[in-house]
Amino acid sequence: MEQRDRVIIRFAGDSGDGMQLTGDRFTTETASFGNDLSTLPDFPAEIRAPAGTLPGVSAFQLHFADHDIMTPGDRPDVLVAMNPAALKANLGDLARGADVIVNTDEFTGRNLTRVGYAANPLEDGSLEAYNVHPIALTSMTVEALKGFDITKKEAERAKNMFALGLLSWLYNRPTEGTVKFLKAKFARNEAIMQANLTAFEAGWSFGETTEDFSVSYEIKPARLPTGTYRNISGNLALSYGLVAASQRTGLPLFLGSYPITPASDILHELSKHKRFGVRTFQAEDEIAAVGAALGAAYGGSLAVTSTSGPGLALKAETIGLGVSLELPLIVVDVQRAGPSTGMPTKTEQADLLQAMFGRNGEAPVPIVASRSPADCFDTALEAARIATAFRVPVILLSDGYLANGSEPWLVPTVDDLPDLRVAFATAPNGEEDGRPVFQPYLRDPETLARPWAVPGTAGLEHRIGGIEKADITGNISYDPANHDFMVRTRQAKVEAVAATIPPLEVEDPSGHARVLVLGWGSTYGPIGAACRRVRHAGSDVAQAHLRHLNPFPADLGEVLRGYDKVLVPEMNLGYGFGGQLAMLVRAKYLVDAIGYNQVRGLPFKAEELATVITNVIEDLS
Amino acid sequence: MSETFPSLSLVPKARDKQSAKNFKTDQEVRWCPGCGDYAILAAVQSFMPTLGLARENVVFVSGIGCSSRFPYYMDTFGMHSIHGRAPAIATGLAASRPDLSVWVVTGDGDALSIGGNHLIHALRRNVNLKILLFNNRIYGLTKGQYSPTSELGKITKSTPMGSLDSPFNPVSLALGAEASFVARSIDSDRKHLTSVLQAAAAHRGTALVEIYQNCNIFNDNAFEPLKDPGTRDDFTIRLEHGQPITWGADGGQGVVRDHDQALKVVDVASVDPAEVVVHDAHAEDPSHAFDLSRLADISLARTPIGVFRDVDRPVYDDLMRDQIERSQQGGRTPGATSGASEDDALGALLAGSDTWTVS
DSSP states (O other): OEEOSEEEEEEEEEGGGOHHHHHHHHHHHHHHHTOEEEEEEEOOSSSSOSTTSSTTEEEEEEEEESSOOOSSOSSOSEEEESSHHHHHHHGGGOOTTOEEEEEGGGOOHHHHHHTTOSSOTTTSSTTTTSEEEEEOHHHHHHHHTTTSSSOHHHHHHTHHHHHHHHHHHHTTOOOHHHHHHHHHHTTTOHHHHHHHHHHHHHHHHHHHHOSSOOOOEEOOOOOOOSEEEEEEEHHHHHHHHHHHHHHHHTOOEEEEEOOOTTTHHHHHHHTTOGGGTOEEEEOSSHHHHHHHHHHHHHTTOEEEEEEOHHHHHHHHHHHHHHHHHTOOEEEEEEEOBOSTTOBTTSOOOOOHHHHHHOSSSSOOOOEEEOOSTTHHHHHHHHHHHHHHHHTSEEEEEEEHHHHHOEEEEEOOOGGGSOOOOOOOOOSOOEEETTEEEOOTBOOOTTTOOOOOOOTTOTTOOOEEESSOBOTBTOOBOOOHHHHHHHHHHHHHHHHHGGGGSOOOOEEOTTSOOSEEEEEEGGGHHHHHHHHHHHHHTTOOOEEEEESEEESOOTTHHHHHHTSSEEEEEESSOOTTSSOHHHHHHHHHHOOOEEEEEOOSSSOOOHHHHHHHHHHHHHHHO | OGGGOGGGTTSOBOSSOOOGGGGBOSSOOOSOTTOHHHHHHHHHHHHHHHHTBOGGGEEEEEOSSSGGGGGGGBSSEEEEOOTTOHHHHHHHHHHHOTTOEEEEEEEHHIIIIITHHHHHHHHHHTOSEEEEEEEOSSOTTTTSOOOTTSOTTOOBTTBTTOOOSOOOOHHHHHHHTTOSEEEEEETTOHHHHHHHHHHHHHSSSOEEEEEEOOBTTTBTTTTGGGTOTTTHHHHEEEOOTTSBOEESGGGOEEEEEOTTSOEEEEEGGGSOGGGSOBOOTTOSSTHHHHHHHTSOOTTOTTEEEEEEEEOOOOOHHHHHHHHHHHHHSSOOOTTOOOOHHHHHHHHHHHHOSOEEEEO
16 A cells, blocks of 8 residues: 555546546545545536537546645546546646556447547557556456346446545555435435445445456545534535624524525525525515515615626616615625626636726725635625625625635534624614604714614614615705715725724734735635645745625735735636736725636646746746 | 404504504605596505504505505515515514514516516415505616516607517516405505405415506506496406396496306396306415406406405415424424523534544
């Protein structure tokens, strides 16, 4: 048995080959073993693209290690290719010397031609740089399942479990979880259950007996901070964060949502938690989804709408109403590659400016962004804190990479979660002609929040709307000075959030860095991994990552001015302004931020970022 | 009075006797002098006290348009929202607050044009909302463009040679959208309007009340045949559940089913009285109500008013609440301050079933 400190595996096959499930299972086995890990599912938007074609390839990448890691990894050490298309689509990403496990049964003349192979790559020497393991996965699975009361097609379908069994042996993964999982998943179909279990075991046994793999590998558990861990994806963590926020605010959770990739799993997840008083409303469209949420917020719920970029565009007018009504609302945007429909299953972080400016009039909203799958839990709580304390819509930015990717999560203790209790208005707060009146736009002097006066509270009957309101009374007002005051006040209220957020954390281990890498959102992992590489190579570099995009932390300008160069890597182009965040920090702080921008629908590779950072450092000297 | 309305059983009652005055705000009413909205406002303000509901548990939500100013004049909770979206906003409110009586005020442009999608889906879902659709067949607030209920060929500022699109029949549309309650009334007929409002309030689920409303600036006298003493009896069919459908001087006109089951207008004197169709607002099959909605054409001849349809159907917010209650088993109040057991439940959710410990 050979020791390894980390391994990157990519499972790739046809959309119908069950690669996401295989990856999920291997991830769960790996998590329960105690490795640190990070995953990257990468699949087409088509549910079943034509079999055997390049667009139909679905992949799942997993990086696991005996130490803490930050990304799903740049170059797989192992590729499992279930057909020629999967090999062709993924070969370019492999490191030389990588193990390539191919399902030879699928390397038929027709399948090879379909993806443009003139000759069989398993035979023409073109894979010499790799350690190829040609295995007849399909026929061995069918052979192992002889005598089962299932069709040949059903037997073939279990080949992913054969592959999982083989990989589980190769990396010494615990198998109890998968056995339990298969028993539960196919509880209603004994034959299929037994077939899958048998295929899984057959894959494991094949690993033990074949001489093709001379060794198996051991990756020791990672030394993470003590505590109880689970593996969690971004959408799941975000959903849990909302349920937790509901409990910590003491407000019932209401989600208005319309199905959209890659945000739908939040709707699916929250619909399971009625036990926690969660109401989920699948609306007729994105506008109704946010409208219903705003209505629920008016009624005193912790109101949320979840969507992706196209949906955020449709919700813009209602978010503006929320700004004007000054009601708490959480708008979750799980970003995907745009514009328009773009690439629904591919990631991007190009909605920052939409979140910031995408409404009519001046309609400022706080913006919070998640940096990792597990961080989606904390940012959901933070969005709820800001929304309820300041009575304002808050946009929470996640993205497709965070939504579907996963990592180990130190499960928090409920008692340690922030106390977010909210007080509704209960009595008139003013006087007119000697009698008590309710003034819906009389503000808290510190937060500038107006009272949250929910229907059903006697004495607080009042009318509000999207028309400009007079300060304090909330009556319709077209007074020029009042409008100027109200626009400034709504802006000041958002800026007041800055006083409640911690100073920006800067990671600069040597304290001598002259270059700061500033990021936001899901680039946290790749930037962090790249900075480690740069430091490992002997250079100094500092990293800071923004959770709050509006307002920025109060000390951001000071931090930026402390470095000779500021590099801002972003998965957006920035409309010719050098990156969306870069544009904002340039405009606000007059700092010459250097953008590094890629919009490929995939996370940055640590390797490429390390090169970019190194170049910036070298330019200085 | 409200005791007779099980539909409002979850809404707290007023402690003191109310009058129309209690529902008036201090805001100056700013519709054009002579606008039909005044009459509707007065009717609603004097109708609300008859429900005997706590004023703070009544909410009016509107969209955009002349009619949508309505909430400012009702001393209840109110929201003047954005164009077309009131049914969506009210859906979220009603679905999360069963203790509220939620009313939507909208117009023909707001409800049927920009907000058409939300209207049909609110009706389909049967959320506990009362929707008052003020239909004046014109855009008033934007100063006189044709609306989705204007007659084909309507000459307006935006259609100098006449409009090119055929109008909606709001009652037919609502019935097609599976509405469980559909009625029509007229701004000038306070008594009839009040009776229809009562029936709507008594209905659990979404109620759509189309109210013909005169815009005396941009589309004056649009409904005159239904109001003019000389024509109104011949033009108006007053629907009453369980009564034969007749109208005109001395009830001389009526409808029967012809051999292919279509409604046919006849002289009542010329047929067996038993053949005259009796109105059944509770008919399960909506085709009876739909047939009635097609009796009138755009000229308003043979316009039925009253309750076309009033049937019991599962109510969205009741079903939603029921699912939550069943999931909570012990009947925990949603959003109650977390106690120890709630913290345990949340802790169990967060941990899930596959954990490992680093020590």
